[in-house]
Amino acid sequence: MRSGGRLRASAGALLVVAFVAASVPGAAHAADSASPAASAAPKVLRIGTTTAIDNPNIWAVNSTTEWEALNLQYDMVMKFGDTDLNAAPSLATGCDHSADFRTWTCTLRSGVKWSDGQPLTSKDVAFSYKFAIDKGFSLFSGYFPDGTTFSTPNDTTLVWKSPTPTNGPMVPAWAYVVPEHVWSKYLGASSKQITSADVVPVVSSGPYQMTSATPGQNWTFTRNPNYWGTAPAYDKIVYQLYTNQDALVQALKNGQVDIADALDGSVLPALQKLSNVTVNKVVSDWWVNLAFNFGGRGPGLPALQNLDVRKAIEMAIDKQQIVDKVYPGAAAPGQTIVRPLSKFWHLTVPTDKAIPYDPAAANALLDTAGYRLGPDGVRVDPKSGQPLVIRMPVSDDTAGSDGVGQLVAGFLKKIGITVKVQPVTAGKMYDLQQSGDFDAYIWYWSGDPDPNYQLSVFTSDQCGEGLSDGCWKNAQYDTLFAQQQTTFDQTARKAIVDQMQQLVYDQVPVVVIAYPNAIEAYRNDHVTIADRVPQPDGYILPQYSVDALLSAHPPAGDVAVDSSPGLSVWAWLLAGLVILGLVVFFVIRGRRSEDDLDRA
Amino acid sequence: MRLRYVARKVGWSLLTLLFVLSANFFLFRILPGDPLALLARSQRLAPSALAKQRAIFGLDQPLPSQFVTYLHETLTGNLGVSIISGQDVASLVASRIWPTVLLVGIGTGLAAVIGVLVGIRGGWNRGSGFDRGTLYGSLVLYSAPEAWLGMLLLIAFAGTLGWFPAGGYSSGTTTGLGQVADVANHLVLPVVTLALGYVGQFVIVMRSSMLEVKEAPYVEVARAKGLSERAVRRGHVVPNAFLPSFTLIVLSVGFILGGAIVIETVFSWPGLGLLTYQAIQDQDYPVLEAVFLLSSAAVVLANLVADLAYGYLDPRIDEV
Numbered sequence: 001m002r003s004g005g006r007l008r009a010s011a012g013a014l015l016v017v018a019f020v021a022a023s024v025p026g027a028a029h030a031a032d033s034a035s036p037a038a039s040a041a042p043k044v045l046r047i048g049t050t051t052a053i054d055n056p057n058i059w060a061v062n063s064t065t066e067w068e069a070l071n072l073q074y075d076m077v078m079k080f081g082d083t084d085l086n087a088a089p090s091l092a093t094g095c096d097h098s099a100d101f102r103t104w105t106c107t108l109r110s111g112v113k114w115s116d117g118q119p120l121t122s123k124d125v126a127f128s129y130k131f132a133i134d135k136g137f138s139l140f141s142g143y144f145p146d147g148t149t150f151s152t153p154n155d156t157t158l159v160w161k162s163p164t165p166t167n168g169p170m171v172p173a174w175a176y177v178v179p180e181h182v183w184s185k186y187l188g189a190s191s192k193q194i195t196s197a198d199v200v201p202v203v204s205s206g207p208y209q210m211t212s213a214t215p216g217q218n219w220t221f222t223r224n225p226n227y228w229g230t231a232p233a234y235d236k237i238v239y240q241l242y243t244n245q246d247a248l249v250q251a252l253k254n255g256q257v258d259i260a261d262a263l264d265g266s267v268l269p270a271l272q273k274l275s276n277v278t279v280n281k282v283v284s285d286w287w288v289n290l291a292f293n294f295g296g297r298g299p300g301l302p303a304l305q306n307l308d309v310r311k312a313i314e315m316a317i318d319k320q321q322i323v324d325k326v327y328p329g330a331a332a333p334g335q336t337i338v339r340p341l342s343k344f345w346h347l348t349v350p351t352d353k354a355i356p357y358d359p360a361a362a363n364a365l366l367d368t369a370g371y372r373l374g375p376d377g378v379r380v381d382p383k384s385g386q387p388l389v390i391r392m393p394v395s396d397d398t399a400g401s402d403g404v405g406q407l408v409a410g411f412l413k414k415i416g417i418t419v420k421v422q423p424v425t426a427g428k429m430y431d432l433q434q435s436g437d438f439d440a441y442i443w444y445w446s447g448d449p450d451p452n453y454q455l456s457v458f459t460s461d462q463c464g465e466g467l468s469d470g471c472w473k474n475a476q477y478d479t480l481f482a483q484q485q486t487t488f489d490q491t492a493r494k495a496i497v498d499q500m501q502q503l504v505y506d507q508v509p510v511v512v513i514a515y516p517n518a519i520e521a522y523r524n525d526h527v528t529i530a531d532r533v534p535q536p537d538g539y540i541l542p543q544y545s546v547d548a549l550l551s552a553h554p555p556a557g558d559v560a561v562d563s564s565p566g567l568s569v570w571a572w573l574l575a576g577l578v579i580l581g582l583v584v585f586f587v588i589r590g591r592r593s594e595d596d597l598d599r600a
Numbered sequence: 601m602r603l604r605y606v607a608r609k610v611g612w613s614l615l616t617l618l619f620v621l622s623a624n625f626f627l628f629r630i631l632p633g634d635p636l637a638l639l640a641r642s643q644r645l646a647p648s649a650l651a652k653q654r655a656i657f658g659l660d661q662p663l664p665s666q667f668v669t670y671l672h673e674t675l676t677g678n679l680g681v682s683i684i685s686g687q688d689v690a691s692l693v694a695s696r697i698w699p700t701v702l703l704v705g706i707g708t709g710l711a712a713v714i715g716v717l718v719g720i721r722g723g724w725n726r727g728s729g730f731d732r733g734t735l736y737g738s739l740v741l742y743s744a745p746e747a748w749l750g751m752l753l754l755i756a757f758a759g760t761l762g763w764f765p766a767g768g769y770s771s772g773t774t775t776g777l778g779q780v781a782d783v784a785n786h787l788v789l790p791v792v793t794l795a796l797g798y799v800g801q802f803v804i805v806m807r808s809s810m811l812e813v814k815e816a817p818y819v820e821v822a823r824a825k826g827l828s829e830r831a832v833r834r835g836h837v838v839p840n841a842f843l844p845s846f847t848l849i850v851l852s853v854g855f856i857l858g859g860a861i862v863i864e865t866v867f868s869w870p871g872l873g874l875l876t877y878q879a880i881q882d883q884d885y886p887v888l889e890a891v892f893l894l895s896s897a898a899v900v901l902a903n904l905v906a907d908l909a910y911g912y913l914d915p916r917i918d919e920v
Contacts, residue, residue: 044773052878054685062643062684138649191656195686215687215695216870218772242767243868243877246751250759251766397638427633427883430640444641453644465647467640565762566785569777 042235045527045552047541048248048257052241056202056213058178059137060195064262064543065239071542072221072237072549073204074176077106077125077158078169080544084344085449085534086490087172091125091205092158101165101488108156113226114179115202115209122158126150127180129160129173135191143173167488171450179203207232207546217241233553252277254565258526259552261541263519264399265330276525283537284515285341286446287334288404289469290317291510296463296471298436303381303388308369310508314355315362316415317408319513326403327516334512336501337458338451343534345451345494347501355505362415371416379416388417394442397426401442404513408442433469441469442513449544451497455481458504472509518543528555605911613904620896624889625670634659635683635883657683670889680886689886693875693894699769700871703787703864704856707794712849714795715802716842722803723810723841724833734803742800750793750866757789764788767868790867794860798852805848809841816840847906854902855895 051063061070078095081088095106112120129150132140147163160169182203186194202210207229208221221237240257242248249267252260253274263271271279292310293300303309319333332340335354336347370382378387392408394401402423409419419440424432432438447454459481462468480500487493504510520540522529531551532538540548567575636653639645645653654660658669673680679689718738722731741749758766765771765786774782813819814837822836823829861873868874872891879887 046771054682055687057686060686062639136649136652138645138652139643142646142649192681192686196681196688212772214769214772214870215692216699216874217769220772236773238772240768240772241868241870243865243874247754247758247767247866247868250754253759254762254766256758256765256771397642425632426638426641427631427635430633430637446642447644467647565758566764566788567781569781572781572784 043233043554044236044238045234045259046257047237047239047259047261048242048251049239049261050242050245050248051262052216053213053219053239054215055195056210056219057195057197057199058176059135059191061139068261068542069210069219069221069239070176071206071544071546072208073202073206073210073224074178075205076172076174076176077108078172080172080449080533082531082533082535082545082547085342085544086344087170091120091177092169095160095169097488101167102162104160104162104166104169106158106160106169108158109228110156112205112228114181115204115224115226116179117226118179118181118203119155120177120179120205121155122152123155124180125158125177126152127184128178129175131178131183131187132175135194137191140175143168143171143175165486165488171448171452174448177205179205207550208237230550232550237549252521252523255523255526256565257523259520259522259540261520263521265327265516265519268329268519271521276523277521278524280520280522280532280540281330281537282518282520282532282539283340283343283534284332284517285339285543286444287337287339287515288398288400288442288513289445289510290404290408290440290442290513291469292440292472292508293436293438293470294472294509296436296468296473297434300436300470301388301390301439302384302386303371304390304439306369307507308365309371309388310511311355312362312365312369312415313412313417314508314511315357315365316359316411316417317511317513318357318411320357322404322407323514325407326400327514330519331514331516334514335505337445337504337510337512338454338497338501339445339447340515341534341538342447342449342451344490345497347498349502349505353502353506355508359411359414366415373416377416378418390417390419390439391422392419392440392442393422393424393429393432393438395424395426395429395444397429398442398444399516400514401444405442408513434465436471443469452485455484455497455500458500458509469510472507474503474507474509477503525555527552606908609904609907609911613900616900617897620900621671621674621893622667624892624896625667627892628883628885628888629663631883633883635885638883639684657681674889674893679890682884682887684882684884684887689890692887693872693890696870696872696875699869700860700864700873701856702783703790703794703869703871704860706787707791707860707863708798708849708852708856710791710795711798712802712845712852715799716806716845718799719803719806719845720810720833720838720841723807724814724837726811731807735807738800738803740800741796742804744797746793746797746860746862747866749796750790750863753789753793754866767866769870786869790860790863790869793866794863797863802845802848806841806845809844810837813837813841846909850902850906850909851899854899856898 049065051065053066053069054063055066056069058070058074061067075091077090077092078087079090091112092106092108095104097104108122108125114120129144133144133148145162145164145166145168148168149161151159151161153159162168186197200210200213204224205228207224207227209224210219211222212220218241219239221239223232223235240251242251245264245267248257248260248263249270251257268279271277292304294305323331323333335349338346340346366379371379371388372382374380374387378389380387390412392405394405402421405419405421405423409421412419429441429443432441445454445457456462457467457469458472458477459468460473460475460478463471463473477500480496480503484493484496484500487496518539522540529540529548529552531548532540533543533545533548538548540552542549636650636657636659640650651660658666661669679693681687682689682692685692718734722734725731754766757763769786770779770782819832819836822832827835860871861877863869864871864873865877872895875887876891879891
């Protein structure tokens with residue numbers, strides 16, 4: 001046989017080996033599932049996500065997946081309830097307040113243990129809260145008014161005293177309870193030392209504990225044997241990172257993951273074609289925000305301070321069309337500034353108070369207000385003589401912002417307003433917001449289940465270096481904001497919060513363009529999931545509470561053995577041997593050639 | 601090789617590294633905003649909390665003062681803490697080196713071996729069907745965007761056929777030999793993509809070099825001595841034609857630590873390229889400074905090795 005023939009034969013053999021091995025993907029695992037040992041194998045639920053758990057340390061929480069990791073492992077004193085995210089029993093069975101709402105007494109469950117067997121007591125709760133406050137972890141400490149103290153008369157009682165009336169425990173305070181016996185050694189440490197501390201395996205009180213973390217790859221959570229609630233159906237949960245949406249969809253399709261997290265609307269058509277995939281469109285917890293600059297930090301277009309102009313803009317924007325084109329099937333038209341996920345607090349504006357989409361009426365409104373069309377088709381401000389040309393940056397960290405900007409520009413052109421859309425990075429957007437160097441912008445807002453934070457960013461004192469978009473100031477709004485902070489009756493507070501949402505809607509300091517859905521999907525032939533948080537259209541994954549995920553279990557008859565596509569160990573060994581054989585063959589042949597050369 | 605030649609090359613390398621060290625600091629601070637500003641909205645940070653965070657990371661200090669601190673810390677081996685994740689940067693970067701070396705090392709190695717072998721055969725048999733086919737194929741592969749190529753393989757072999765995993769480094773639940781096979785399974789698609797993307801350049805360089813050398817007078821002399829065509833090719837043409845490919849290979853080795861940003865992103869491969877991509881998105885200064893320093897140092901070192909090796913392989917060079 002000629003050498004070329006031998007080469008081809010060898011390569012062919014390699015291909016055959018690869019083909020044979022590849023044609024039995026997951027062979028090793030398949031063998032497991034057929035064996036009697038399969039039933040004893042750990043049940044693993046695989047979750048694919050597009051955001052990493054960069055740091056498993058609770059004090060460094062940042063990404064959405066890191067929040068999910070916290071909810072899998074830690075408990076709050078009162079948690080977000082399944083119905084409407086209002087406070088519900090968790091570590092505490094309930095909290096009672098004094099008449100002046102300055103003292104709260106929470107009663108904890110007895111017999112709760114950490115995953116390492118140590119008892120969880122009220123001292124852990126007091127330590128956790130104090131640690132967050134003293135170390136300046138503002139994500140968790142913001143729920144405690146300055147000067148709040150905690151005492152623990154016994155192991156199951158926490159007394160929370162505040163110098164000012166507070167509804168803190170019943171917001172509920174979004175602060176987790178950590179083990180004092182783990183974190184007390186960091187009392188003298190800096191926040192940098194604390195956030196860089198190695199915490200795996202995590203000592204947890206929740207249903208799972210992180211037992212391994214491979215940065216940038218996957219994170220394994222193992223069932224906490226001491227969990228105080230109902231034991232979950234899965235022994236392990238593995239989060240696997242996919243850095244792009246397409247890869248995650250392919251992983252769901254080939255069964256590499258059971259649940260896909262943090263999907264975006266662009267993959268909906270591909271997912272909806274798959275009969276073994278159930279798509280969960282989560283009621284929106286954020287909104288696309290078109291904000292106007294009122295000149296508090298830097299001059300914007302003066303005409304935008306005129307309510308008629310802002311109203312005309314709101315009337316000229318076809319939100320339904322934006323939703324259909326930019327977020328097809330995965331958003332709802334926006335309206336008020338408390339996101340729909342906060343079901344109890346979100347206001348749907350009554351029809352008789354709604355500003356309708358009506359470009360003709362918008363044109364008429366601008367005509368009446370004296371904004372006449374110039375020769376170039378652009379309206380002119382009667383006071384300043386300035387044409388209505390809006391500089392509108394759109395931030396790249398807001399999904400669909402560029403598309404929204406282009407559509408808004410098209411809508412406003414029809415009422416004689418020119419919009420110059422400027423795509424910018426989120427960093428640049430922050431600079432623009434702080435310098436007031438814009439006329440209007442498109443960014444996003446999210447928030448807590450409780451509306452206090454979201455409402456706060458529209459108060460007058462959030463101008464300057466604060467969070468206010470464009471320094472809108474309204475005394476009535478400020479008064480209402482203060483009132484809702486000290487109104488602890490839910491119904492009475494809800495009435496004030498509704499009034500505030502309606503006020504912002506009427507005054508149009510911002511246009512709430514759209515409420516995009518978060519999207520999750522799961523293989524319905526691998527896992528059955530009954531609940532959502534909040535019910536019935538909330539999250540499966542533990543963004544706010546682990547309850548929905550705890551309802552997940554393998555379908556009847558499914559052995560739920562872990563599987564992964566690819567060649568088996570034996571196939572790789574065989575392929576390795578073939579490659580080694582080829583190398584040896586070529587080396588020997590090369591030596592023979594050199595001998596030939598020497599002889600020549 | 602003269603000592604002066606070596607000293608000159610090493611000196612230039614150190615100067616280059618010093619320049620990179622300084623440039624790294626200013627390069628990323630040109631970007632608008634700062635990393636903590638990005639967290640303000642997503643993490644619902646109040647202005648006071650934001651100010652406190654800035655102070656912790658020294659971002660509230662004047663730029664020259666930050667630069668002095670950065671130089672001092674870096675030169676004393678402290679790469680700092682990630683602004684976004686709070687992790688120790690040195691261990692974060694260290695954890696990404698092996699996956700990158702594995703992926704880019706194997707991918708580049710495969711591309712180099714296959715590319716050089718194909719280039720030798722094509723160049724030697726210029727105008728043959730093999731030469732035309734591999735040349736056009738190389739041009740197509742060389743010009744194909746890696747992201748597109750990767751996505752095609754991903755959809756075909758991970759999604760549609762389900763033969764290989766859609767991404768990641770391992771499934772996280774295997775041990776021992778099973779883990780090795782698991783990593784190998786995850787490695788197949790990114791390595792094939794990388795090798796396909798890089799093989800074209802090796803084919804083209806080796807082929808053109810072969811064409812040049814095979815017309816050289818000393819090759820004619822070898823033939824005139826009565827050597828067989830195979831002996832001429834192996835003994836006189838290939839060794840001399842290999843020099844440009846050798847340069848390419850050494851430089852490619854230098855770029856290994858730079859990672860393969862596109863491929864690592866497509867296949868969710870947790871290497872330095874993906875870390876760089878994420879750090880750029882987050883404007884995570886300490887991580888960016890560390891990975892750029894590391895990849896620059898690798899390239900500078902590879903260049904130094906190439907220079908010194910050239911000086912050894914071709915003694916005429918150290919006369920320059």
